[in-house]
Amino acid sequence: MSQELIDAITDMREEDALKITNDLLDSGVSPLDILNACKAAMDVIGKRFETGEAFIPELILAGEMMTAVSDVIRPRMAEEATSEKLGKVVFGTVEGDIHDIAKDIVVFMLDLNGFEVTDLGVDVPPAKFVEAVKETGATIVGLSGFLTLAYDPMKETVAALKDAGLDVKIMIGGGQIDEQIREYTGADAYGRDAMSAVALAKEWA
Numbered sequence: 004m005s006q007e008l009i010d011a012i013t014d015m016r017e018e019d020a021l022k023i024t025n026d027l028l029d030s031g032v033s034p035l036d037i038l039n040a041c042k043a044a045m046d047v048i049g050k051r052f053e054t055g056e057a058f059i060p061e062l063i064l065a066g067e068m069m070t071a072v073s074d075v076i077r078p079r080m081a082e083e084a085t086s087e088k089l090g091k092v093v094f095g096t097v098e099g100d101i102h103d104i105a106k107d108i109v110v111f112m113l114d115l116n117g118f119e120v121t122d123l124g125v126d127v128p129p130a131k132f133v134e135a136v137k138e139t140g141a142t143i144v145g146l147s148g149f150l151t152l153a154y155d156p157m158k159e160t161v162a163a164l165k166d167a168g169l170d171v172k173i174m175i176g177g178g179q180i181d182e183q184i185r186e187y188t189g190a191d192a193y194g195r196d197a198m199s200a201v202a203l204a205k206e207w208a
Contacts, residue, residue: 005032005040012044015061017068024072034076035198038108041069042196045104049149049178062102069104073111080115087117090208091141093132095123096177097156102149105177109145112197118143118204129156129163136169143207144171145200146190149178157188165189172207176200 005027011020027037048065051057092113096106103125110122121139123131132144144164146157157175164171175185176194185193194200 005037008037008040009044009047012041012065012068012072013047015064015068017064017071020068021071021075024075028076028079034080037072037076039196041072042105042108045069045149046178053151066102066104070107073104073108077111080111088119089117089205090119090143091139092118092120092143092145092204093123093135093139093141094120094145094147095127095132095135096125096147096149097153097160098126098128099156100148100150100153101125102147102177105149106145106147109147109176109194109197109200112201113145113204116201116205118208129160132160133163133167133169136164136171137167142171143204144173146173146175146188147177148175148180151179153178154184154187157184157190161189172203174200174203 008023110120113120173190174192175190180193
């Protein structure tokens, strides 16, 4: 994993981050490794935010940098896409959370790996997830959340999907999500990164 890229993002040096990304790609580094470095950087910034060392402007700037980096990476990854569709997924960042970077990466990777993804965006209330599953017939739901304030909305969304009697598998991910949070929310599994989410979706498809 490129510590140089992580440092550029956490230091808010956008031009350097883009240059490093291009240099890494040109030297044969996997796009996935670059995305993992980005995720590690966002985890650092997220922790700083929760301890009061970083604020909303830093989160927004970091998000914009991540978007710029993923725009550089996407064309390379699209070359490896599969056209076969494995299943339908509804994905979104839960209510109260406006972070979309991790979500966008997972949605992109699911799409590349043959899933038809309905992306509900950010700050999505439980009822909207229920409605989307009913409309699309999706069998998998992904809930993303970057900050600890996302844990309760995740739990409420899982409960809403179950109360609606929908036969879906639910994965959660983002920020500091771990097995303890998965148990708290009642989700079926959690993914540490985009490839974990893809592996789960393939298992459930």
